Amino acid sequence: MLWTEKYGPKSFDEVLGNIKIKDAIVEWTEEWLNGNTQKCMLLIGPAGTGKTTLAHLAAKEFSEYIELNASDKRSYDIINNTIGEASASKSLYGDGLKLIIMDEVDGIHGTEDRGGTRAITKIIKEGHHPLIMMANDPYSKRLKSLKPKCNTLILRKVHTNSIVSLLKKICVKEGVEFEEHVIRNLAKRSNGDLRSAINDLEVIARGKDKITSEDLEFLSKKDDIANIFDSVRIVLKSKNPRRIKDAMKLDVEPSFILELIAENIPKEYEKVHELQKAYEMISLADIYLGRAFNTRVYTYWKYTYELMSLGVALSKDETYRKFSRFTNSSIFSMLSKSRSKRDLKDRVAEKMGEQLHSSKKVVKEQFPYMEIMFQNDETAYDLATYYGLSDDEVKLFRSRKIKIKKTKPQKPVPSPKMSDKSLSGFKTKTTKKSASKLQDKKSLEEKKPDSKSDKKVKGDRKKKRSVNKKLFNKLEDKTSDKNEKSDGDKEEDKSQTSLFNF
């Protein structure tokens, strides 16, 4: 049995810290059991502060409970089916109260959990059953709509002294000798996370009769990987070089740390010159990232780290005594939201690049002009065909579909003269009705006209319309007259189909 289980509290009395919250839950449970419907509970607090423990202790009081975790796929349906049912139907036995425990509700996200929050809200509305929800991040957007509907309780980190005393108790029970400072160190490094403190203790003490400072070294690796937001907080809140240097011991790409520090500078620093100085440091830090990348001399990274941490930290006149909410950079959500569009751009740029003898970058620089060209139906059609763009790819440049005037299916590569003769023939001999009939017949004959030949025909027709005299000087004047005339027809009645447009 894991020590966290073995030494976890068996009753509310044994729970460490957060006394008020504990009492609130005890009372909430009793009210339910007395038949008084209560608002649902939302417990928010960092890991290892006892949220799950409290929920499980409460669960003991009820006849049944259901637990859902963030690891479950939380689509609307799953929540509805498992919880909705439990919530709406009364149990045949006992008091019929089924406690519902939802862990990590702030973890419901993305398309995978589409409607997750909605499902919870619905259950809160309908439910006749007690519901306890848990979350880590009090500022999560997912909680915004939930919070007002719940009895929200914020759990604080467990005090170091409480952790120390529990760890000592465990050592005594396990028969492990200990030095005071080792236990204290364990408690401190856990940063109020009781669970991780017990886990750490178990790692170094299980099966031994003594723990020393040497054992702590074994843990130090894990310690290096601190939370990135804690690091950002230290950089912006502290001016202590040692602490700041320690905070940079992260197992994260420097560019990512840089992004997060930059993001939060204006949220902490209030004076303009502080902001400027700090951003100057960020700018320099980025230059060393660039130099490291360009030259492959990654030892330059050390300057990046120094500049973006201590450099930014020392840019403030005084440390601020205020609460700041540090957030993730908006860049990441923008990147993920625009991903499909950027992929599309890349794909199109690659296609075009092959024709234009250019890199994707150079092609993309021309996109704004293409956007303008694509507003014109004819140019859009020609360009789309030239580059072999699909309808979806064309959407990159224009929102409307390209209006393709239907054309008379023809043999793929007709000589211009031939087609012109036949065209003038149609023009004179067919009426609108018979023309469309004829077209129907033709399209039946060629049920699956090769799209390529279709396009070529289109190009053919268009070319004729564009008055490229150089190429047409060999055609009879008569025919070209007719062409122009038919152009005029087209202007008058755009809705008409194919043949008549000639």
Add this chain to the structure above:
Amino acid sequence: MAHNMKMVILLNGPWVEKYRPKTLDEVVGQDHTISRLKRYVKEGNMPNLMFTGPAGVGKTTTAIALAKEMLGEYWRQNFLELNASDARGIDTVRNDIKSFCRLKAVGSPFRIIFLDEVDNMTKDAQHALRREMEMYTKTSSFILSCNYSSKIIDPIQSRCAIFRFTPVKGHQIIHRLEYIAEAENLNINISAIESIVYFAEGDMRRAVNILQASASMDEEITEESIHDVVSKAKPKDVKKIVNKALDGDFLSARELLREVMVVQGTSGEDMVTQIYQEVSRMALEDSIRENIYIKLIESIGETDYRIREGSNPRIQLEALLTKFLINTKAD
């Protein structure tokens, strides 16, 4: 005649391709370079070449035209075109070049490898490239092209004859645009063409794109239509970003900047140019004082430089926005 007929059924595709010069003689504005290259063609031999110069001045065009004239009928089989930006990294360069160079030229005296945008290759890849260049000297020649020769390692530079391409001169662009206008039967006046030249800044590709975009918009192309196209093609919201920063609202300015760069995909270089233009416009309209203006220009210039040095242009531009803050406070 047969050829002509084929032409007729061709689509009216991008003019930058349609009117890309097909021969060395057609290349506009690089007379010095062209005459030297033609000497190579005459001799039937060429050293490794490096073309440097800004965008849209004819580096790629010249390389392709040179390959055609040098290699003759079977130029396609003996010409490899690689883009270092898209295929950067050592492996791509090695694999593609190796497999191409291993085979002897058939139908041509030797083979030509054209490697575009070499300045976007990492230093490692460039060193690898150097070795490849040495290894296949007998069978192949290289043409490298880049915007900045300073970004190319010395050993490569010393192995190439370097040709510097200059921005195409105004009258030469005018000449070319008039040629296209006639071939396309456009209704355009000289002042419109001059205004294209002004915006193109020596970049022929941009000039032709502006022309085609304008032609797709209006039957009659006037100076106004050119202005319209250019302003439509500009990254949006730059004015807003600058004004928000000048008003001291850094967070909004930064968010908008991110939107423009990340979502709309505007490049850092474009952004910094636009910010520069916006600020100089404001100075012209007297909406910022001279001393502030010059301070901003100093910061913008520094940012322009840092963008090329750093790893993330957006971070550099965010830093630039902070420089706009104090200047309003000074007012």
